[in-house]
Amino acid sequence: MSVALDTRTDTRTAIAAPADRAVSTLTSTAVFVGRSIRHTLRNVEALTMAIVLPIMLMLLFTYVFGGAIDSGGDYVNYVVPGIILLCAGFGSSSTAVDVADDMSNGIVDRFRTMPLRANGVITGHVVASLARNLLATGVVIGVALLVGFRPTAGPAQWLGAIGMIALFILAITWLYAAIGLAARTAAAASGYGFALLFVPYLSSAFVPTDTMPGWLQWFADNQPITPVIETIRGLLFGTEIGDRAWWAVGWCLAITIGAYIWAAWLFRRKAGRR
Structure with missing residues (x-):
């Protein structure tokens, strides 16, 4: 009888041991964030493209298209918010590929054998993408200032605009992470993500929506990116924002929460949860 009792005790101890050794969620997330950032720094081609693409787009829209759209030379002030969001979408799209690659190459199964919260690997990709895209945003703004971008915002308005950009990047990155899962x-993740990159073109990013056909104008006015862009423009240049800021924040929060729930469900379904 005592032998049987000892056996059951040993079994319960063995089952409980991994949970006792498991590190906290915060520590696991920090480990995976560091992993994703190191992968970003080692992928020189992707990091270079994340920096060079904003410069190329800024010069293209300012010097090639700008004169035809606005002969007064102020087009750079109009287009910068759109370039920022377009580049953020492009930079975030790699998250879908990275997540899909992790889920298919067996590395997540290996993480589940370690005292880590394996689902932190997704958060790691998201945080690394956020940092990478904020860097790209700084590059866009720096190049824009060199080619004539002249915002009138004060420190508080700049903080508000950067916060709005960061919230958008977070939302779109979680969406791409869910797509990768x-x-x-x-x-396939790359193909699905590529389709979303066309959405900024169907907004007020590059031309006012009132220049579009009626049916397209309705879509452009009511899709998520337009209020985000108009909020950033309003903060940087003091133009009327109205209720667009509430719509922008609401859309970003809705996308973030919805994508997070979708990603969590997909991860539990595919990889299980510790």
């Missing part, structure tokens, strides 16, 4: 392969 939903896709069967990294190539």
Whole structure:
């Protein structure tokens, strides 16, 4: 009888041991954030593209298209918020590929054998993408200032604009992370993510929505990116924002929460949860 009791005790101890050794969620997340940032720094081509692409787009829209759209030379002031969000979407799209690659190459199964919260790998990709895209945003603004961008915002308005940009990047990155989990392969994730990159073109990013056909204008006015762009413009140049700021924050929060819940469900379904 005592032998049987000892056996049951040993079994319960063995089962409980991994949980006792498991580190906190915060520590696990920090480990995975560091991993993703190191991968970003080692991927020189992707990091270079994240920096060079904003410069190329800024010069393209300012010097090639700008004269035809606004002959007065002020187009750079109009287009900068759109360039920022377009580059943020492009930079975040790699998150879908990275997540899909992790889910398909077996590394998550290995993480689950360690005293870590394996689902922190997704948060790690999101945080690293946020840092990378904020860096790209700084590059966009720096190049824009060199080519004539002249915002009238004060420190508080600049903080508000950067906060709005960061919230948008967080939302779109979580959406791409969920897409990466939903896709069967990294190539499929890349294809699904690429489709979202066209959405900024159907907004007020590059031309006023009132220049569009009626049916397209309705879509452009009521999709998530337009209020985000108009809020950033209003903060940087003091133009009328109205209720667009509330819509911008609401859309970003809704996308973030919805994508997070979707990603969590997909991760539990595919990889299980510690």
